[in-house]
Amino acid sequence: MSDLLARLRERGWRLTAQRRVVAQVLDGDHVHYTADEIHARAAALLPEISRATVYNTLGELVTLGEVLEVSTDGRAKRYDPNTHDAHQHLVCDSCGTIRDVHPSGDLMSGLSASERFGFTVSGVEVTYRGLCPTCARH
C-alpha cells in the first residue's frame, strides 16, 4: 500500500498524517470496514483524527478509484480496498460481514439487448446472501 501512497502523491495529493493512517487501516486486513470502524482503527494510531476527515478521505479514495464503496444493506456503507481484481460479494444477512468471491461465467451475458430498456449498461454487481458460519450457529 506504499504503492497507494506513491500513486496518490503523483496525483498531487498532500500527504498528511491523517491520510496516511486511513490508508494504513485499509491496507491492514482485507476486510470491508464501515467508515466508523475505519475511524476507530485510525484513532488507535492517531487519536486526534476526526470523523469528518475519515469521511473526506474515503470519499476521495473512492473518487480516485482506489477504493470501492459497497452498500449491501440499508445500513452503513463499507469500503473495499480490493480494486485490483474483479470480484463479487458474499454477505451475511445477520451480521453484515462481507467476503470477496470470484464466481465463474460471464455475468453480463444474461442480460439480452431487449432487456436493457435503452440503458447504457456499464457494469454488474452480484451479491450472494446468506448466513456466515458464526451467525448460522445462532
Add this chain to the structure above:
Amino acid sequence: MSDLLARLRERGWRLTAQRRVVAQVLDGDHVHYTADEIHARAAALLPEISRATVYNTLGELVTLGEVLEVSTDGRAKRYDPNTHDAHQHLVCDSCGTIRDVHPSGDLMSGLSASERFGFTVSGVEVTYRGLCPTCARH
C-alpha cells in the same frame, strides 16, 4: 392486490385503514418507492397515517414475503411489490430509477462450494448499473 389483502387476512392480519392504503399504494404503479414516498402517497388517501405505521407495515410485508426490500445505493431503501416473478434490477446511476429485468441462466451456479467460506447461501441479487436513456442524453 385485493388478493394480497385476502392472503393477509388468512394469515390473521388485522385489516386496518392504514394497512389498506399502504397496500393500495404498492399496488398502484409498479414502481419502486422509498418508504417516505409511500408515506406521502398513503397520506394523500388517509391524511392522518403516521410514518411509524408505514415503516411497521412495510416491515411486516417484507417479513411475510409479500414485498422485497431493495437497497441499491446507500440512501433510502426501496420497496418492490413484484414478488411473484423472480427478477433482478437495472439501476440508473444518475437518477436512481429501477427497472425489473429477467436475465437468463442460473445465477447461483457461478459460485462454487470452495467459494462459499462455510456460509449458508440462500439467495443472489444481481444489479446491472448504467444510465437510463434520459440521463444518457444529459
Add this chain to the structure above:
DNA sequence: ACCCTACCTTAGACAGAGTCCAATTCAACA
C-alpha cells in the same frame, strides 16, 4: 531554512433514514 498560501483538519451543528416507546384507539370475535 523558513515563509507563504492553498489545501487539509477539526468540532460540532445539522440532515436524512429509520427505530422505539408509552399512551391511545380500534378490528374482530363472542
Add this chain to the structure above:
DNA sequence: TGTTGAATTGGACTCTGTCTAAGGTAGGGT
C-alpha cells in the same frame, strides 16, 4: 354491543453521513 389484545400515534432517539467556519500544516518558492 362489549371486551381485549393488536395496531396506531407522535415525538424522542439513534445511526450514518454532510456541512461549515475557524484554525493548522505540507510542500513549493525563495
